[in-house]
Amino acid sequence: MLDTAYNVETPEGIDLRAQAAGPVPRILAYAVDVFYRSLILAALGIALAFADRAGVGIWLLCSFLLEWFYPVFFEVVRGGQTPGKKAFGLMVVNDNLTPISWSASLLRNLLRFADFLPFGYAAGTIAMTLNRDFRRLGDLAAGTLVVYRQQNSSERSLPQAAPLAPPRGLLMQDQLAIISLAERHRDLSEARQRELAELLQPVTGKSGRDGLHYLHAVGNWLLGGK
Template sequence: MLDTTYNVETPEGIDLRAQAAGPVPRVLAYAVDVFYRTLILAALGIALAFADRAGMGIWLLCSFLLEWFYPVFFEVMRGGQTPGKKAFGLMVVNDNLTPVSWGASLLRNLLRFADFLPFAYATGVISMTLSRHFQRLGDFAAGTMVVYRQAEKTATSLPEIAPLAPPRGLQLQDQQALISLAERHEALSEARQRELANLLEPITGKKDGAALDYLRSVGNWLLGK
């Protein structure tokens, strides 16, 4: 089955997830950006009509800057979103899901000429369609991708496991550690959580999944679930 989920695990064991954006919303977002750029150039053309050749030179310079640096400015300075991408809830990120940098954004946009070949961005659309995470040639070269911007979570969900009272004499710092583990269960990878749980095997007498379930139960109890 088609799965657009993109996963990255950080060195700290935190799972980062995003949904890769396919060709259709990206083409629509690009069309919106072209519309905005056309409006800007039309307004400039009217404003510079009186300047004759000098006005034409300024208009051509602005046209060049808009074509190549309009997306770079918005992707870096506006959270990876041009106005078109923002309209469709998309954003450009590095392939490790960190914010896109100036160099990466500049490279992916300068290589649009290759994606344009032979006409109408045919190569870019074919590349997006055939690649696992809908990356065009510019994305492959720059190490970037386009994903859906996720809404920020307003509440932290707790593990779905019955609460269990902790053993007597549990120190405050130990309680804080268990609470942190329960609250971050969706952010930390399962392997990392089991690794942390195994460190307490001398105390809990449990290992792997059993140890993790026990610590989650105590964490839920401490949080009043």
Template sequence: MLDTTYSVETPEGIDLRAQAAGPVPRILAYAVDVFYRTLILAGLGIALAFADRAGWGIWLLCSFLLEWFYPVYFEVMRGGQTPGKKAFGLMVVNDNLTPISWGASLLRNLLRFADFLPFAYAGGVICMTLGRNFQRLGDLAAGTLVVYRQQEKSRTSLPDAAPLAPPRGLQLQDQQALISLAERHADLSEARQCELANLLQPITGKADRDGLNYLRAVGSWLLGGK
């Protein structure tokens, strides 16, 4: 229950993973968006103060559009991130981890009135707290999920090893394991990496540092190293 990793397997057999965002960062992100919307409406109110009833009508229309379509625009047109979500490194995606669509974004945001019940978004907070993936009612209905946006890994993080073509017949899961080892070489201790390399000694015929260097070289080749 403490693991917030959300996993999806694609039709090609590739596992996609993301970290689901809990109630606290989502509430803070929403508060930032409310602050921005309030500033916009306050500026409009000052600008339209002398327009009498026409100005009041324009202000109400803008208030309606900001309340319901402000998040939709940013979620679809700005990579699933409103300004508030961007400030906390969050993004909205479909539950298969694909970019959110117009229909899904409209549905999840129009159902905020249900999450608001009985008051102050209590229903949405309770639903997020009890759910495995922190989805509110709108997310469940629209098939969406709020996750942490992961930074793209730099190619400079690859191990310092000359790329070496893998042996023939290397299965997909074996290739994925070698790629993962190469990408995480900076996160694992040298001793732990040698321990993992020794598990493959019957296949590689190499042990300890030699085995690790061989696996790193193959992993670098699989990642497109030159």
């Protein structure tokens, strides 16, 4: 089964997740950006039609800047999204899922000429097809990838565990720690959660997977589950 999930674990044990974008939405997003750039160049051509050779020179300069620096500007200044990527809910990030930098954006976009070879972005399309995370040559060189932009949600899902009343005499600080673990279970790797569960073993009397499941159940109870 094709899995487009991209996971990164931070040094703090927090799991960052994203969905890598495949060739089709990226090609469509690129087509939208080409359309916008073409409109801008057409408007400039009309405006500079009476400027003779100076107008041609200005138009060529603008054409060069739009071709190579239009995506760089939007990717860095507008949260990794050109207008085309924004239309399809995509964004460019570093491979550790941090915001893309100027240097990485410049490199990935300047290397589009390599992705274009031998014609029609054939090399880039083949690279995306063969790469698990759908990275073209520019992405591989710059350490970037294109993912789907996730919408922030105010609701946080709780662990899949039947609510269970906590043991008697559970201290308030321990209750707060268990509640925090339950609320952040999607952000923390399972290994990190088990490590935290081991700290409460003297209270729960359980360890490993059983201890973690028990804490999830108690956390659900403390958060109002019945």
